[in-house]
Amino acid sequence: MKELLNISINENGLYFEAEVTESREVRLLHFSPFPLAVHELEAEEVRRKFRIVEIQMTGLDQDDHHGSKYTGTMPGSRLKYVKHNDRRNSHGRKLEIVMEDEGLFVTAHYQFFSQIPVVRAWTEITNRSAGSVALEYVSSFALTGIAKGGASSWERQGRLYVAHNTWHGEMQWRSNTMPELGLTQANASSLKRLSYSTSGTWSSAGLIPMGCFENSEQGTALIWQIEHNGSWHWEISDAANHLYLQVSGPTENENHWWKKLAPGESFHSVPVGVGIVEGGFEQAVGELTRYRRAIRRPNRDNERLPVIFNDYMNCLFADPTTEKIMPLVDASARAGCEYYCIDAGWYADEGWWDTVGAWQPSEVRFPGGLKEVTDYIRSKGMVPGLWLELEVMGVRCPLASKVSDDWFFVRHGERVIDHGRYQLDYRNPEVVKYANEVIDRLVKEYGIGYIKMDYNINAGIGTEINADSFGDGLLQHNRAYLQWLDNVFERYPKLVIENCASGGMRIDYALLSRHSVQSSSDQTDYRKYAAIVAGAPAALTPEQCAVWSYPLRDGSEEEVIFNLVNCMLMRVHQSGHLAEISANRFELIREGLEFYKKIRKDLAGGLPFWPLGLPSYGDSWLSLGLRCEDKAYLAVWRLESDEDTVELPLPEFKHRTTAIRCGYPQRQDCDWYWDRECGKLTITMPSINSARLFEFVME
Structure with a gap:
């Protein structure tokens, strides 16, 4: 032809x-x-x-x-x-x-x-x-x-x-x-x-x-x-x-x-x-x-990268009360956090999994009212936040029995149930009205500036209501939810809404072109978390990737450092019982957050690199770097390695680096040697399960 x-x-x-x-x-x-x-x-x-x-x-x-x-x-x-x-x-x-x-x-x-x-x-x-x-x-x-x-x-x-x-x-x-x-x-x-x-x-x-x-x-x-x-x-x-x-x-x-x-x-x-x-x-x-x-939707959050404290992971684990939260507010403010998010449980007196849907504060948990707590957070110079799961309704929620089936996903004539919850259908104008009322009430009555929007079910292949197929119903709902989210950000452009789905079960750029921050994982072991963190910037931008730092009540200094290195090239989700840990370990947290605030303006434009290749569980050493114009930052983790020294090839940096230092922690217990001619960094770490963050100044 x-x-x-x-x-x-x-x-x-x-x-x-x-x-x-x-x-x-x-x-x-x-x-x-x-x-x-x-x-x-x-x-x-x-x-x-x-x-x-x-x-x-x-x-x-x-x-x-x-x-x-x-x-x-x-x-x-x-x-x-x-x-x-x-x-x-x-x-x-x-x-x-x-x-x-x-x-x-x-x-x-x-x-x-x-x-x-x-x-x-x-x-x-x-x-x-x-x-x-x-x-x-x-x-x-x-x-x-x-x-x-x-x-x-x-x-x-x-x-x-x-x-x-x-x-x-x-x-x-x-x-x-x-x-x-x-x-x-x-x-x-x-x-x-x-x-x-x-x-x-x-x-x-x-x-x-x-x-x-x-x-x-x-x-x-x-x-x-x-x-x-x-x-x-x-x-x-x-x-x-x-x-x-x-x-x-x-x-x-x-x-x-x-x-x-x-x-x-x-x-x-x-x-x-x-x-x-x-x-x-x-x-x-x-x-x-x-x-x-x-x-991505232009927003200040991805430019400023404020430090978030969330009281869930290795901390309150969805059991918040006024009595428990107040000391954490004081401690997180002293550490340098800028947002405080009250995680799950604030809306129910006790077991709440399959009753969620009303989203009203528990008077048992907050005898002086939730506003007493959110006002106190604000008085400490932090923005208050709350956990929500606004796409589901528990099967025992009183409202669920009062509304019609077309509020929910339906297959073969029955409401879809997963893990004790129904899936709300955002094509329904009544569902959108209900969701808007929840958001408006929390923002206007309690001054909420941060929402952790979680999503802990998978509603499966879709719904048959007003659809040619199950998948057609799901696609329509997916798009309706995005439209609802767009409308929320139009009403509240400064509101930060974290995208979470049992950690990272919904990492996609339909949502991340709108949300400024994404939960990376629910992993509770900081040592295992490193392999997740090191590969994350290939899946989403570093400044959108929220990583937990959750020091244990009675851990070591190296454990605190490892936790902070996990998150310092991305978004800090600080947690842990900060009001109960020792003074020297608390000081390491404060030092880490202070250093993070000095470098975060660079991170928002950084591009990732992997001197040791992409990470895997079981690796003895891991590394992740970010190139940031005239700076570069490199996180290095030593896991269960019998060798205390590692060589990292950095050929693109040879003849270009004018200075290198261990940015965090700033103490001389880690040795390194930079071969400028060969472009190779040799690092000796003090012990297994330790981590350090290095800073390069480029010509």
């Missing part, structure tokens, strides 16, 4: 090449930090597999022997070019490619961001035909040829990075070659695929909704994230001897999503962020970090 036109873009170091054939097929041939070389152009029979979008409708064939793969979809493979728009907006360049098939109009959107080699992509479908159509799958981004550009096979040159995520074990990165994962070149196009999905209301239960593919021979790294707070899917497999990546929101096969489009109706797929860089995983994460900051 003759080529009709090229859609060629060179923007922010990204080369985007699409072709439109004489028969008006649209193919995405190239997405790379390098220009498309003539020798990389494939034969026509191969290029026809480079489809720019895949869409599967009910009742239509698929034209590939595909197994479970989303290739050869219909009408995806029949779409014909109509037009394209290439213009500028406030973010940067915006490309829209419009295609059509039998009255179904499909627009592939690509939003570029100035100076960042990452695009936000999504697919818009409008039904202009005379009848309804039913959708089973819609790609938000599709790219074939992710391993092209080298002389050897994709089996040799490709490595996939995936972040596994579980309760108390968040953000555990693993990388593998394709054969290690079971994908080999058995044929030009195999039936095997590498499929990654999560279904339900916990978007990061099992996996963070992102991935990275390194092409070692070409020296590039492709990185992506799915910006959705519900079900999602992505897959990698082969077609015509090339690897492809397809990224989407919910699907019918994986997530019970099926959507009927009536004439005149439109559907937008969930947005995804996709970037590619010259370099490896670390460089790709750096650019994705910059992109995450660009799409």
